[in-house]
């Protein structure tokens with residue numbers, strides 16, 4: 001029994017998901033022996049492409065060590081590509097025939113990963129349901145964002161998917177949940193007696209969740225401009241992090257229990273006021289070192305000249321519940337900024353009853369999601385030596401020092 005993964009890559013664009021993320025991730029899973037033996041990968045898209053071309057497009061992003069070269073070539077032997085439209089059912093019959101021709105007699109499981117323009121989600125899932133469901137194994141559908149653009153459209157899409165597949169067949173993906181440090185949040189919070197008692201408004205002054213990227217849209221403006229930074233990054237990645245930081249302890253680590261706690265805390269967030277939001281759009285830096293740095297958002301040919309879509313947002317969120325009332329949650333995200341960084345800062349209150357002449361800085365628990373994962377606590381300590389001076393230092397768990405990652 002093997003598993004058939006069918007990816008639908010946009011391989012044409014330059015900053016695309018398939019070559020930057022999907023294929024490298026599949027390679028990583030294959031290399032580390034995490035996939036069932038005989039897994040086959042099928043790309044499906046409108047462009048006329050060969051596996052050789054896909055392989056070449058992906059190469060700069062695959063991170064292959066010289067000693068892995070043979071295994072890497074074997075990985076590509078399991079790849080196939082089918083060209084077809086998103087709208088014609090006959091093309092999906094064709095895809096199904098190709099899939100069947102590679103499956104053993106007793107069938108196979110199929111995962112369909114839909115990295116697609118949102119405008120075709122509905123027609124593609126309808127076509128998949130009609131012609132590509134595995135007859136003898138299970139079928140799963142993975143949906144990438146954007147999952148609609150507002151409440152009504154995401155509800156519509158949910159209802160549509162529910163009419164075709166059962167909920168446990170549908171996976172709405174947020175790749176931030178796969179990040180080591182995001183996964184670590186539950187363990188840090190609920191696996192340490194140290195943090196739990198102080199994880200509330202009596203001790204915490206503020207929570208800051210920041211996402212920064214040093215590059216702009218890089219030709220992805222066609223997609224980005226319709227959605228903007230809030231829908232692209234904040235409402236998904238940053239809110240997932242916020243809910244893991246702020247939710248109550250779930251009754252167990254079962255996914256449904258975690259989901260329920262996240263929903264509860266999200267329901268406690270008050271509607272955001274206009275004055276609590278700062279929006280921005282990046283402009284070119286004439287002194288930039290690369291052409292990319294010199295270009296502003298509006299210089300991207302895929303962005304309309306008069307676009308006012310935000311590429312930067314800071315928002316102040318307030319969680320109106322017993323644990324967090326009065327604690328500001330500050331979410332920040334932006335493209336074309338000074339560095340690549342995703343970080344969570346839990347800032348503690350000033351030390352009450354100060355005896356050090358206001359020299360103490362606030363403690364901070366910092367969880368650096370990327371790059372160079374780390375958990376550290378900023379704390380005051382005596383400067384070693386004969387004096388009684390103090391300084392801020394860190395209790396530091398930097399992963400690259402502690403773990404072979």
Ligand code: BG6
Pocket residue numbers: 175213232233342
């Ligand atoms: C994606 C956004 O979801 O996340 C991109 O659409 C963004 O705009 C990307 O660049 C960031 O992911 P990562 O894993 O590189 O931080």
